[in-house]
Amino acid sequence: MSRNKKEKTVVSTKPLRTRIYIHRWFYLMILPVLVFAIIFFYLPMFGIRYAFFEYKGILEPVFVGFENFKKMFSMAGFWSAFRNTMELSIIKLIVNTGAAVIISLLLNEITGLKFKKAAQTIIYLPHFMSWVVTASVFALILSPTQEGLVNSFLTSLGFVEKGAEIYFLGSNRWWRPAYYIINIWKETGWGTIIFMATLAGINPEQYEAASIDGAGRWNKMRFITLPALANTIITVLILNLAKIMNLFESVFVLQNDAVVRQSDVLQTYIYTQTFNSGALPNYGYTTAVGLVKSLVACALVLICNYASKKVRGRGIV
Amino acid sequence: MMKREKKKKKITLFSVCLAIVFLLVCFLMIVPLWKVFVDSLDLHTAYGMKMWPKKFGFDGYISVFTNPTLYQPLLVSVITTIAGTFIGLILSTFGAYVLIQWEMPGRTFIANMLLFTMIFSGGMIPTYLVINNLHLTNTLWSVILVPALNVYNLVLMRNFFEGIPVSLFESATIDGCTPVGIFFRIVLPLSKAALAAIGLMFAVSYWNDYTNYKLYITNSDLYNFQMKLRSVILGSDLPIANGSATANTVKNAATMVAIIPFMILYPFCQKYFVTGVNIGAVKE
Numbered sequence: 001m002s003r004n005k006k007e008k009t010v011v012s013t014k015p016l017r018t019r020i021y022i023h024r025w026f027y028l029m030i031l032p033v034l035v036f037a038i039i040f041f042y043l044p045m046f047g048i049r050y051a052f053f054e055y056k057g058i059l060e061p062v063f064v065g066f067e068n069f070k071k072m073f074s075m076a077g078f079w080s081a082f083r084n085t086m087e088l089s090i091i092k093l094i095v096n097t098g099a100a101v102i103i104s105l106l107l108n109e110i111t112g113l114k115f116k117k118a119a120q121t122i123i124y125l126p127h128f129m130s131w132v133v134t135a136s137v138f139a140l141i142l143s144p145t146q147e148g149l150v151n152s153f154l155t156s157l158g159f160v161e162k163g164a165e166i167y168f169l170g171s172n173r174w175w176r177p178a179y180y181i182i183n184i185w186k187e188t189g190w191g192t193i194i195f196m197a198t199l200a201g202i203n204p205e206q207y208e209a210a211s212i213d214g215a216g217r218w219n220k221m222r223f224i225t226l227p228a229l230a231n232t233i234i235t236v237l238i239l240n241l242a243k244i245m246n247l248f249e250s251v252f253v254l255q256n257d258a259v260v261r262q263s264d265v266l267q268t269y270i271y272t273q274t275f276n277s278g279a280l281p282n283y284g285y286t287t288a289v290g291l292v293k294s295l296v297a298c299a300l301v302l303i304c305n306y307a308s309k310k311v312r313g314r315g316i317v
Numbered sequence: 318m319m320k321r322e323k324k325k326k327k328i329t330l331f332s333v334c335l336a337i338v339f340l341l342v343c344f345l346m347i348v349p350l351w352k353v354f355v356d357s358l359d360l361h362t363a364y365g366m367k368m369w370p371k372k373f374g375f376d377g378y379i380s381v382f383t384n385p386t387l388y389q390p391l392l393v394s395v396i397t398t399i400a401g402t403f404i405g406l407i408l409s410t411f412g413a414y415v416l417i418q419w420e421m422p423g424r425t426f427i428a429n430m431l432l433f434t435m436i437f438s439g440g441m442i443p444t445y446l447v448i449n450n451l452h453l454t455n456t457l458w459s460v461i462l463v464p465a466l467n468v469y470n471l472v473l474m475r476n477f478f479e480g481i482p483v484s485l486f487e488s489a490t491i492d493g494c495t496p497v498g499i500f501f502r503i504v505l506p507l508s509k510a511a512l513a514a515i516g517l518m519f520a521v522s523y524w525n526d527y528t529n530y531k532l533y534i535t536n537s538d539l540y541n542f543q544m545k546l547r548s549v550i551l552g553s554d555l556p557i558a559n560g561s562a563t564a565n566t567v568k569n570a571a572t573m574v575a576i577i578p579f580m581i582l583y584p585f586c587q588k589y590f591v592t593g594v595n596i597g598a599v600k601e
Contacts (some may be wrong), residue, residue, distance in 0.1 A: 003415075136550045140572070193591055197595055211447075253527070
């Protein structure tokens with residue numbers, strides 16, 4: 001939306017009042033949108049002042065200056081959540097994008113249209129499962145008993161003893177690999193759509209010319225397909241990098257008390273500190289954590305927006 | 318696979334490998350769901366490696382469906398999805414239509430006001446406090462209204478509206494059509510694909526919503542199916558197993574109940590979802 005259409009528009013010479021009158025219906029139409037924006041986005045921004053207050057549950061807020069921030073920066077839980085947010089989301093982003101590119105390149109090589117369509121239908125499917133359903137499905141197949149598919153498979157291969165099954169989602173060692181794999185399962189297929197759109201836009205003459213020059217399948221992929229995808233890959237990385245601080249639901253439904261140190265991210269830290277701490281919810285402290293999260297997220301969006309303008313000539317917002 | 322009929326190409330080693338790779342990929346995508354499906358129909362104590370029920374029976378599903386506490390969550394899911402999608406579409410189309418009025422005084426201000434919310438947010442807790450102070454917690458209004466204004470979807474819609482030729486608006490205005498008339502008679506009928514795509518995106522996010530319920534709803538009478546399923550899987554709220562169904566069978570059956578409605582609708586909707594992604598991506 002930052003792209004300016006002004007140069008295209010003939011600046012109206014009519015007086016402002018007339019222009020407002022002409023557009024009176026539009027103001028009426030935008031009204032509900034503005035009401036929603038103010039209530040659900042702008043009022044909460046005023047709530048940020050509680051970051052500087054001691055505000056517990058039903059008690060009156062008391063101004064405490066930067067006490068909440070001092071407390072936050074001395075908490076091991078906050079730092080581990082901060083590191084986890086970065087690590088989990090960046091590794092997830094790279095792994096998912098990589099998998100989506102590989103699958104797209106392979107899909108692009110399929111010549112049978114029906115087979116291609118069927119494969120696409122199947123690999124898009126998991127994207128629409130909610131995280132609750134995904135977590136349920138994987139809790140069942142990763143179950144640490146012989147009822148779990150993965151454990152009984154490993155037992156039959158002799159990697160795991162019967163009775164010593166691995167509790168994948170409850171083990172410090174396995175939680176993260178399981179998390180990445182579940183994410184690949186859920187999002188890889190959907191991620192291919194944008195790459196497939198780019199691939200569909202490549203001029204087939206380029207491939208024909210390359211064939212005449214004697215290029216094989218591998219060289220065509222390397223010198224035509226991959227360069228064409230490069231811009232899209234960078235775009236996808238930039239767009240998603242801007243959102244990494246929002247990581248919440250996927251972690252929230254897959255984590256449990258045994259793996260908090262490996263899995264807790266800022267949003268889940270905020271949630272559990274507020275609602276599951278057992279004591280009166282300390283809104284002031286968790287608002288402060290949220291403020292730090294929002295500021296980092298804001299910086300990331302601005303950096304990514306700048307990078308996006310450099311790379312593809314238009315911003316992301 | 319199909320290429321033999323199509324182009325009479327030779328079956329090369331590469332195409333065979335490719336087919337095998339994709340069969341494997343599809344198998345890996347399907348196997349978790351298939352396993353849940355099989356176990357939901359199996360009354361025998363489940364053993365992980367089997368891909369077909371040993372002792373076939375519907376008792377798992379009967380346990381789920383004879384449990385009246387599951388009807389209410391399904392109803393909540395349906396109501397919030399319909400209401401939320403409707404309100405979400407109204408807000409995105411109205412907003413998008415106003416944002417393409419380049420001569421409207423204040424348009425830039427409104428656009429920037431909406432875009433700023435994509436850059437910076439108050440955060441989870443201040444939003445919760447606002448909803449709480451408005452006394453919307455533990456009402457379905459919270460889970461319907463909070464996600465209804467989705468600026469990203471609004472921008473997608475605006476991108477689509479921009480593609481409508483300006484000459485159509487101009488000739489309609491000359492014919493005496495009001496802006497509201499243009500919106501209902503020209504813009505909406507020309508945007509069916511975008512309405513379907515963005516409407517489905519709203520519907521899926523409302524149907525799958527868990528976070529907003531977790532934040533704003535504590536009254537279990539107002540849980541949607543996702544919340545209910547979560548408590549069933551965590552074992553805190555397992556429906557009483559009927560007949561010879563085991564706890565595991567019931568859990569699998571409950572998960573399938575959440576998946577099946579979508580599996581039936583999905584093939585019909587797939588192209589609209591893809592349209593939705595492409596409206597956002599192809600736009601230059």
